[in-house]
Structures are given as structure tokens and as C-alpha cells.
Amino acid sequence: MKEQMEIRTYEPGDKERVLELLRLNTPAFFAAEEEQDLVYYLDHELEQYFVVIVDGKLVGAGGINFSEDRCTGKISWDIFDPAYQGKGIGSRLLQFRIDILINNVDIQRITVRTSQLVYPFYERNGFVLQQIVPDYWAKGFDLYQMAYSEK
Numbered sequence: 001m002k003e004q005m006e007i008r009t010y011e012p013g014d015k016e017r018v019l020e021l022l023r024l025n026t027p028a029f030f031a032a033e034e035e036q037d038l039v040y041y042l043d044h045e046l047e048q049y050f051v052v053i054v055d056g057k058l059v060g061a062g063g064i065n066f067s068e069d070r071c072t073g074k075i076s077w078d079i080f081d082p083a084y085q086g087k088g089i090g091s092r093l094l095q096f097r098i099d100i101l102i103n104n105v106d107i108q109r110i111t112v113r114t115s116q117l118v119y120p121f122y123e124r125n126g127f128v129l130q131q132i133v134p135d136y137w138a139k140g141f142d143l144y145q146m147a148y149s150e151k
Contacts (some may be wrong), residue, residue: 003054005089007096010049010061015042017058018051021079028082029117031138041077048100049077052093059084062093064100073101075112075122094125098148110148119144126150 010018019038026032041063042049049063060080064073075097080090101107111130112122115137119129127146136143 004056005092006053007050007093008053010042010046010051010063014051014058014061018042018061018079021058021061021081024082025079029115030079031141033138038077038079048097050093050096052080052089054084054089060089060093062090062097064097070106072109072111073097073104073107075110078114078118090121091125094122098126098150112146112148114144114146116142116144119146122146 019035022030022035022038026035045065046063047065049061051058052060060078062078063076065076066073075094078090078094098110101110112127114122116132119127123129123146126148128149129144130147131143131145133143133145135141
């Protein structure tokens with residue numbers, strides 16, 4: 001039987017599950033101290049954030065933020081239930097957001113800030129490495145600044 005997948009806009013009632021997803025990925029992909037950053041993001045920096053529902057269960061989330069001049073779209077806070085990673089769901093959510101940005105006439109550039117642990121995923125999906133900053137997110141979690149090369 002094929003899974004039913006839906007991408008919808010984040011709602012405040014999704015917050016606890018999104019935080020649970022982060023905890024499920026700590027320390028494999030996130031440092032423990034990043035949880036407070038995510039709480040702050042969800043409460044104060046949210047611009048466009050989406051969740052992925054598979055068979056009625058919230059299994060992933062990811063957002064879009066914009067530069068001050070609104071010319072750069074930033075892919076932000078991708079988090080997936082480990083049981084659903086590697087199934088193409090993350091790529092579908094990423095492409096969903098890239099399509100939104102490509103169809104926005106003001107957007108000239110699409111970027112993502114990630115770590116050395118996840119950058120190959122973005123590389124496979126059209127992003128090119130621009131810069132590395134060691135220990136940026138936390139000790140052992142480097143910043144990999146990437147830009148989308150298809151736009």
C-alpha cells in the first residue's frame with residue numbers, strides 16, 4: 001500500500017512534534033544546544049514553515065526565510081523523523097520550497113546553511129558549497145554555506 005503524503009503549513013500545535021523530531025536527531029545531526037535556537041525560530045523568526053504528514057503522522061518539517069532585501073530565499077530548519085529518512089520525503093519537501101522560491105520573481109538566489117553531516121543531501125539536490133566555518137553551530141558541528149545552482 002502506498003503511503004499518503006501531504007505538505008502543509010506549520011501550525012503552532014505542531015511545535016512539540018517538531019521539537020521531538022529535533023531530539024530524535026540529536027546528537028546525530030544537531031547539537032543539544034540547538035533546541036533553544038529552534039524554539040526561538042518557531043516563536044520569533046518563522047516566515048514560511050511547512051510540515052510533512054505521512055499517513056496522518058507528522059514526520060518532517062522545513063522552512064523558508066528571506067534576506068532583508070527579499071532577494072535571497074533561505075532554506076531553513078529541515079528536520080525529519082529518522083524512521084522516514086532516505087525515502088525521498090526530504091527531497092520532496094526541499095523541491096516544494098525551491099519551487100516556491102523559483103516562482104517568486106524577486107528571488108535571485110537560494111541558499112542553505114547546514115552542517116558537514118547533511119551537506120551531501122543538499123549537494124545531491126542542486127546546491128553548491130560556498131564556505132565552511134568550523135565549529136559554527138557547536139563544537140564538532142561546522143557551518144556549510146551552500147547556494148542553489150539551478151536558479
